Amino acid sequence: LVKEGPISILGRVCSLLENLIHEGDLSSKKLNGIGIGVPGPVDFSVGSLVSPPIMPGWDRYPIIQTVQQWFPTTNVVVDNDVNVMALGEIYQGAGKGVDNLIYVKIGTGIGAGIICESKIYRGSNGCAGDIGHISVDKNGPLCHCGNKGCLEALAAGPAIALRSLNAAQAGKSPILMKYYETNGNVLRAEDVGNASREGDAVALEVIRESGQFIGDVLAGLVNFYNPGMIVIGGGVSNLGDLLLSSIRQSVLRRSLPLATRDLLIVFSEIGTDAGVIGAINLAMDNIFTLLSNRVEAVAD
């Protein structure tokens, strides 16, 4: 969808929003803020994507200015989608009240949103949290980034599906093979989850192994960042408690006792709502920042 390019997509988003305002019998002048999350690294100071790998045509595209052509009186703010979800988690999710938190989204890719002292931490180029390409196994499978054994190439949805399919095609899992054939020769990560709930040994092993890879990377990040909580979200979190317990086990084995003493590792309770809640709070934070800057300017 994002591949249609910014003009088409932002146009569609803005017209959907106009419809919503119309349906609610509201005025767009009462729309004080818009918060937007996009799947790529964002230069937050100008609200543009910088070299996004999966969004051709979006590089440095002026998202804020485009949206403001539709809503000229509205304050618009843009951030990376996983950052926005992390913000949602500390406002209304499992991370309420946690100062330092890592939100990990595991789906087609793997990314993290970092909360530092209750705020989004973006890093020096806006690409902090890009944990999908941290090395897990130097001799592991080739990743689309060109390196070998990246976390994403071992534990994201497609990797989980592929390892399961290989085992199924080697005759090790009639259950997975049935899912594969029923779907029209496609096996998805969610099929692996379903097979595991039916007790399929291959599915259980692939999930356990994937949790271990994720946990190995998180163990290093726990030693470095010493967060109070890690929240796991994204489609792969539907694989269930075996994934979570496997992640926890790896982290506990490799992290330092002091860093794990109070550490909680949990699944997101609010799912994709994290993005919506985060975007609302991003927009509100932005308005309050603008207002307080204006008050200071008046006071001077």
Place this chain on the structure above:
Amino acid sequence: LVKEGPISILGRVCSLLENLIHEGDLSSKKLNGIGIGVPGPVDFSVGSLVSPPIMPGWDRYPIIQTVQQWFPTTNVVVDNDVNVMALGEIYQGAGKGVDNLIYVKIGTGIGAGIICESKIYRGSNGCAGDIGHISVDKNGPLCHCGNKGCLEALAAGPAIALRSLNAAQAGKSPILMKYYETNGNVLRAEDVGNASREGDAVALEVIRESGQFIGDVLAGLVNFYNPGMIVIGGGVSNLGDLLLSSIRQSVLRRSLPLATRDLLIVFSEIGTDAGVIGAINLAMDNIFTLLSNRVEAVAD
């Protein structure tokens, strides 16, 4: 030295400080602040060490209160030593003006100090930056922490010396063997540095390899944290430019292009002065924080 326990050590430190004040013909009442760095995880809110691995007797010992028995009118602040050095680097070292920085100290152990938006980041339990036990090679040598293949077990001073000694004793380096015998059957990391400057192939290979291990871990941290600069300090940085170029090469190979575009990886220019400068600035920051809190209390 720290193994003598807190009463003896803090007593010695305070009496040295009293002598200094006396020599300078000053009054201890004019000593507004003392900043202290200690080699272990610190609960910053109370200024005590928490389960320090190499400091028996210091666990939760009231350092601030003890020092204030000698200097009752002075504000005392305690932090982890590597945090303090990181602060020194952004005040007067290579990191001047850098918002997000990782300072890596490589000596007998390996630790990092994290600067986040120009301030020390301590994590939820005060142990952020403990990167010495991040896994590099699951099948690597046993670390004193009980795990295998920790960064410290592969690239700290003792590991560099041990790998070199093994090669020397296998007859691969007469130069290193000479250092070993001259020292009285001891080989130190600095000997490996000296041998490398004489062109010894084993020493060069061990240094290159160690830089690669350090770079592998830093590559992951660069993807996660997206710092503007990494400063390398500690004794092992004396091994020279081969170590640095090997670290850089590994980071560039495994980190994302956007995260390395503006990233600088440099040796500390101020060496051990980083600790002194950092402690001074920690003490000053502490005084200004206390003052501004007092001003706010008066204003209320």
